[in-house]
Amino acid sequence: MGATILVADDDRAIRTVLTQALARLGHEVRSAGNAATLWRWVSEGQGDLVITDVVMPDENGLDLIPRIKRTRPDLRIIVMSAQNTLLTAVKAAERGAFDYLPKPFDLKELVAMVQKALSSPRPPVEPVPLPPVEAEEETLPLIGRSPAMQEIYRVLARLMGTDLTVMVTGESGTGKELVARALHDYGKRREGPFVAINMAAIPRELIESELFGHEKGAFTGATMRSTGRFEQAQGGTLFLDEIGDMPLEAQTRLLRVLQEGEYTTVGGRTPIKTDVRIVAATHRDLRTLIRQGLFREDLFYRLNVVPIRIPPLRERTEDIQALVRHFFHLATHQGLPLKSMDNAAMERMKRHRWPGNVRELENMVRRLAALYAQEVIGLDVIEQELAEAAPASQPAEEPVNEGLGAAVERHLKEYFAAHKDGVPAAGLYDRVLREVERPLLSLSLLATKGNQIKAAHLLGLNRNTLRKKIRELDIQVVRGLK
Structure with a gap:
């Protein structure tokens, strides 16, 4: 009926x-x-x-x-x-x-x-x-009225009253953290903290300590107890950015937390109950990483409960006008004059590929507001800006023939920059040494097919010293090989 x-x-x-x-x-x-x-x-x-x-x-x-x-x-x-x-x-x-x-x-x-x-x-x-x-x-935290953004709004609206784990995917600069913040700021956990951690900006050996904290004396240099991001986010939202860059050892521990709802600090023995909503994000194809053995399939399914894909800006060019207006408005909060853009200039903006996505667009609009005197930005200015920005829009190349010391220095600079005050938790020296030591030993054992005598000879270590380090660093030796 x-x-x-x-x-x-x-x-x-x-x-x-x-x-x-x-x-x-x-x-x-x-x-x-x-x-x-x-x-x-x-x-x-x-x-x-x-x-x-x-x-x-x-x-x-x-x-x-x-x-x-x-x-x-x-x-x-x-x-x-x-x-x-x-x-x-x-x-x-x-x-x-x-x-x-x-x-x-x-x-x-x-x-x-x-x-x-x-x-x-x-x-x-x-x-x-x-x-x-x-x-x-x-x-609003997210701007745009394109069909692609409308679907994202509808999904977010359904998730606001839940604690479901969300996986946000999209190219760099599309606004994945904005989606995570919207889920938090408009959801039932908005009175709690929003804590973000970027896996790509933290040395691999420091991630477990950063996530779960460590006890005093857990390792050399740990002179006091340090809280991890899970503890800091208690009652709120934990945003795990660039989850595809998380090392396998930390993936195993994170999976355990998601399954059991509790964790222990590094060096601790008492389980700590956790009450956080997890939002993860990545610009990488996790299914490819799973096939390559770089990401745990069971962890992927734990995190990918509700997938949200943020489209690149080139797939929603109809939103560019609203975004430009939004960023011009934000520039006035920094004391810059309010500007606009004529139709020809706007059409040229819509034809640009925007490899840096919304972040690239925002930087350009702020530059227009700061550097040009005219109230209405014309096509000539846009052509000039896009021509000058073209080389910077290309993907950054990996350093060529970079030495180990330079690579470590570059990595540590990113790690220091990831902390708001520029100062990581105490015990950094030993944690960095552990970061270098664990992959060195793991790769040596892999090269010698798990033969610890050959690995010790390769490393120039006593066999008993190697065994001790394997235990201390919790390195998994290939089963069945010695």
């Missing part, structure tokens, strides 16, 4: 299209051009499903949802809106809407959404109240 569907939209054409499409499916459709009529029907007990616009002449459709849910909590509501920003999607979800559909919408998609709303039971979810947020686009 067909259902009774209540439609509220001040656009007569949309009401007509929806009425005809849903009637062909056997449903009875009642449509109105205002919120008052919709509320009257709902309060009288009419309707099995509501489809409502946001902006109507007498009341905002989002403001009507809480009243509908208090009166008829089982009534499903689909929200449509031309104000298709992340904030609209989040507000619709947290106030109890079944789903959100940006305008202009695909009629087949709406029909499928209606059928899903009518057929699938929805367990009651207590809405998560949003903090007061201005509705201006400039205040």
